[in-house]
Amino acid sequence: MVRRLVLVLGDQLSHGLSALNAANKSSDLVVMAEVMEEGTYVPHHPKKIALILSAMRHFAEELRAAGWQVAYTRLDDREATGSIVGELMRRAEAHGTSDVIATQPGEWRLIAALDAAPLRVTQLPDDRFVCSLDAFNAWAEGRKELRLEYFYREMRRRTGFLMEGARPAGGKWNYDHDNRKPARADLLRASPMRFVPDSITAEVLDLVEARFAGHFGRLRPFWFAVRADEARRAFDHFATHLLPGFGDFQDAMVAGDHFVHHSVMSMYLNIGLLDPLDICARVVAEWQAGRVPINAAEGYVRQVIGWREYVRGIYFREGPDYVRRNALGHRRALPAMFWGGDTRMNCVAQAVEQTQQEAYAHHIQRLMVTGNFALLAGVDPAQVHDWYLAVYADAVEWVEAPNVIGMSQFADGGIIASKPYVSSGNYIAKMSDYCAACAYSVKARTGRDACPFNLLYWDFLIRHRDRFGRNPRMGPVYRTWDRMDEGHCATVLRDAARVLETLDAGGVV
Ligand code: DLZ
Ligand code: SF4
Numbered sequence: 160m161v162r163r164l165v166l167v168l169g170d171q172l173s174h175g176l177s178a179l180n181a182a183n184k185s186s187d188l189v190v191m192a193e194v195m196e197e198g199t200y201v202p203h204h205p206k207k208i209a210l211i212l213s214a215m216r217h218f219a220e221e222l223r224a225a226g227w228q229v230a231y232t233r234l235d236d237r238e239a240t241g242s243i244v245g246e247l248m249r250r251a252e253a254h255g256t257s258d259v260i261a262t263q264p265g266e267w268r269l270i271a272a273l274d275a276a277p278l279r280v281t282q283l284p285d286d287r288f289v290c291s292l293d294a295f296n297a298w299a300e301g302r303k304e305l306r307l308e309y310f311y312r313e314m315r316r317r318t319g320f321l322m323e324g325a326r327p328a329g330g331k332w333n334y335d336h337d338n339r340k341p342a343r344a345d346l347l348r349a350s351p352m353r354f355v356p357d358s359i360t361a362e363v364l365d366l367v368e369a370r371f372a373g374h375f376g377r378l379r380p381f382w383f384a385v386r387a388d389e390a391r392r393a394f395d396h397f398a399t400h401l402l403p404g405f406g407d408f409q410d411a412m413v414a415g416d417h418f419v420h421h422s423v424m425s426m427y428l429n430i431g432l433l434d435p436l437d438i439c440a441r442v443v444a445e446w447q448a449g450r451v452p453i454n455a456a457e458g459y460v461r462q463v464i465g466w467r468e469y470v471r472g473i474y475f476r477e478g479p480d481y482v483r484r485n486a487l488g489h490r491r492a493l494p495a496m497f498w499g500g501d502t503r504m505n506c507v508a509q510a511v512e513q514t515q516q517e518a519y520a521h522h523i524q525r526l527m528v529t530g531n532f533a534l535l536a537g538v539d540p541a542q543v544h545d546w547y548l549a550v551y552a553d554a555v556e557w558v559e560a561p562n563v564i565g566m567s568q569f570a571d572g573g574i575i576a577s578k579p580y581v582s583s584g585n586y587i588a589k590m591s592d593y594c595a596a597c598a599y600s601v602k603a604r605t606g607r608d609a610c611p612f613n614l615l616y617w618d619f620l621i622r623h624r625d626r627f628g629r630n631p632r633m634g635p636v637y638r639t640w641d642r643m644d645e646g647h648c649a650t651v652l653r654d655a656a657r658v659l660e661t662l663d664a665g666g667v668v
């Protein structure tokens with residue numbers, strides 16, 4: 160006899176999950192399901208689908224070994240219905256129960272689907288985070304601006320990480336200013352730990368290859384960790400070899416080096432294989448032992464207990480319509496180069512190519528190359544959002560949408576960012592070695608050879624002068640424009656219009 164069903168989703172692969180904690184091993188049945196709908200509502204990268212399906216299969220085995228009964232649907236099971244709710248209904252009917260315990264999904268779409276299901280579904284809070292949604296809302300209540308820095312300080316105090324009594328370790332809360340060094344190509348630099356697919360993963364790879372052949376992204380070589388113990392080993396490897404330089408080179412981009420000093424742990428964290436407090440405790444211990452500098456430890460801890468928790472709070476606070484916001488009224492279609500189409504822009508080509516290969520690009524590639532270009536070109540933020548959600552292995556909507564809609568595209572009108580993250584080619588030239596091998600000249604400000612970022616940067620600012628002209632943090636750039644020769648300004652805008660026309664005509668930029 161089964162009393163209740165316990166839903167475990169593909170990004171809820173944690174033994175301490177609230178739904179499992181609330182359930183009973185002897186009378187409840189865990190339901191896990193590989194379903195086409197979750198793989199195709201956006202065309203997820205094949206590596207991402209393989210990660211999730213293989214990690215689900217391994218997790219189901221671990222649950223069985225721990226004494227749970229698990230009803231597991233494989234993508235190619237003949238009776239499979241193709242959706243999460245369909246699978247719950249099928250299991251409910253087979254076992255004569257309509258009671259379901261779930262942990263709240265990380266996406267409004269699925270929360271609504273569970274609410275609408277003709278079953279008695281209890282959605283429990285997802286407590287695998289440092290800050291509950293209630294605590295976030297209490298922090299946000301009555302504040303005019305929800306800035307990361309203040310939230311982050313609260314999290315530092317709450318966790319005690321990098322605190323010396325009431326003071327931040329080293330005397331400063333934030334060492335971001337030290338974290339902007341460019342990096343050189345270095346063949347001896349360590350890279351993330353890679354894993355050889357076991358027989359479960361090998362079977363999943365064949366399945367993904369057969370079912371999602373049309374999706375953007377290369378499935379093989381597949382090297383991700385798919386179990387918690389592997390993810391922990393991968394994290395240890397990062398902490399030992401790459402963390403010491405993580406701070407200094409956090410924003411650096413190096414052609415052909417897909418990871419530089421990044422940990423590439425977000426995909427494991429976001430599906431539940433790693434625990435945020437565990438990994439931060441390890442980072443803090445490395446700093447206490449004198450093996451990593453404070454700017455590295457602080458930078459890492461800030462991303463995990465600060466930024467990651469903060470964006471989750473915003474996503475759930477802002478509600479289901481957040482992903483369709485478009486404060487700047489941008490309407491342009493996402494250019495084909497985002498899907499691997501030809502481009503003469505080396506920075507974009509590098510970021511897209513590695514995304515295709517790895518289902519990964521680091522934050523500055525996402526923010527200052529692809530995101531910056533989409534924003535400057537006025538691409539419809541919903542299309543930009545769908546792209547990021549699809550192509551990155553770590554992209555679950557609660558974390559991806561605030562980063563894209565808010566931080567990168569300014570489509571939420573300034574809830575997350577106090578000004579748009581835009582830059583000319585200069586920033587990319589400073590932080591990368593991309594420009595040397597580019598068909599465009601980053602120094603040229605006008606003409607056919609001019610870096611498109613240089614042209615579109617001004618076009619964007621002038622297009623949106625009504626909105627940003629009075630922003631005190633943007634005053635200096637508008638004053639620079641106003642001091643420039645009128646003829647030069649007209650040429651910049653004419654050349655920018657030519658780039659946009661080329662994009663609209665489906666031409667190569
Ligand atoms: C992303 C994803 C994919 C590709 N496939 C599945 C799946 O087959 N079964 C499943 O339970 N979950 C999958 N997921 C993760 C869900 O889409 C995720 O739980 C929601 O986006 C909410 O965070
Ligand atoms: Fe990118 Fe411009 Fe540099 Fe080319 S010149 S790599 S387009 S920033």
